[in-house]
């Protein structure tokens with residue numbers, strides 16, 4: 056008899072990962088992976104969505120082969136959900152083919168459009184009241200404004216606008232469906248009203264017909280069933296359920312079992328309750344987030360007031376420069392990424408791709424504190440410190456903008472490719488002074504998507520499925536004394552460098 060499995064997909068910036076999971080035990084039976092390419096320079100970052108579709112097939116076949124080999128049985132995939140990199144602008148023609156490459160979350164060419172859009176609605180506060188977010192250059196709406204201004208022919212040829220995860224979901228089941236989590240990063244979804252915002256869509260800079268957007272489906276029902284053609288593409292039988300999917304950070308929250316339920320004794324009078332844990336995700340982007348009962352509204356734009364994929368809220372800070380920035384510095388220095396050294400007073404603001412947190416889209420990197428005695432290992436360590444410093448600043452802000460208590464001993468769950476690196480983990484421990492948990496399950500985004508798929512079969516909530524699977528379990532590293540001197544140096548460097556990093560020319 057065939058073994059019943061569920062599939063979770065993480066279509067992220069650098070690669071597609073597919074996990075096949077036993078829906079009962081949570082055993083990770085197989086993992087497939089296929090890389091993507093990102094092209095562009097001078098602020099541009101683009102990928103061909105067709106590449107994601109073929110990577111999905113490659114990774115799926117790899118996982119199925121592995122599952123057959125490991126279990127010695129045929130495997131029947133009964134449900135699949137797709138999580139994807141957030142915010143990317145996918146423009147499709149009437150046949151569902153990309154009009155042009157997708158403009159990714161870390162493409163900063165729309166920085167000027169972002170500023171103008173902010174003003175169009177009366178400022179940052181007006182945006183956060185409606186959407187929970189300030190339209191910084193990562194937000195999809197700014198990319199659509201950029202496209203209309205720079206490539207009007209592409210904009211006119213567009214018959215459907217999608218995010219990366221819902222582009223793939225539609226290829227799987229034929230239905231144009233998204234979810235509130237990923238929609239909340241588009242800039243045109245009102246988290247206050249839980250629907251697309253007509254006032255925003257009608258802004259002269261956007262003029263986007265809502266008929267071009269996917270339907271926002273409830274998170275706990277299927278988007279459809281896999282079509283014959285898609286089933287063939289993946290190598291599975293047709294008829295499997297397809298979940299609504301979500302953004303990659305929302306899926307990681309599902310995989311970690313985070314849910315926005317305020318403890319019974321906490322009421323509106325005490326605000327949004329207390330966070331139980333915060334997540335540090337270390338990939339192309341660095342993200343920090345937690346689950347809260349209150350929607351975040353941060354007019355500084357440092358914390359995005361996203362919705363999550365289980366009915367609550369996911370306040371999130373995101374940097375553009377994380378693992379790749381550190382790897383770049385390591386390769387410049389000709390060192391292994393773990394070869395960091397103590398000592399010295401080097402400060403690095405590794406804003407090589409511009410930056411989103413702080414919002415300096417046109418900035419470049421900056422190093423100070425160099426001496427004759429400075430060693431390459433100290434410079435490398437400064438790259439890690441600069442990347443972690445921005446995420447910690449965002450974490451500090453989550454409390455005030457959500458009315459949620461972020462306790463001094465709040466544990467940090469560290470995930471993403473960087474979580475495998477000792478230097479990353481030790482830098483987070485030293486600069487945060489908090490306990491750090493290293494969930495044993497790798498690929499938490501894909502696992503979260505698999506939990507969403509499994510929840511369609513068992514009718515539990517997806518976080519409840521993931522908790523039953525124990526996906527967040529792993530060793531806890533005790534807190535160490537916070538390295539206040541380094542934090543002060545970084546604060547000061549950022550404050551002094553700001554006027555140099557912010558201007559346009």
Ligand SMILES: Nc1ncnc2c1ncn2[C@@H]1O[C@H](COP(=O)(O)OP(=O)(O)O)[C@@H](O)[C@H]1O
Pocket residue numbers: 067068069070337338339340378379382392471472473474475476477479
């Ligand atoms: N053993 C390791 N130690 C430190 N970093 C690692 C290790 N393995 C992978 N990485 C980092 O993980 C990153 C990829 O992480 P991932 O979460 O898959 O990224 P994304 O989701 O953006 O595609 C790479 O940029 C690489 O620097």
Ligand SMILES: O=C(CO)[C@@H](O)[C@H](O)COP(=O)(O)O
Pocket residue numbers: 067068069139140141142160193240302303304338339340341342371373
């Ligand atoms: O823009 C954000 C979050 O707002 C990024 O976190 C993207 O969702 C890309 O994620 P990775 O590919 O780096 O995992």
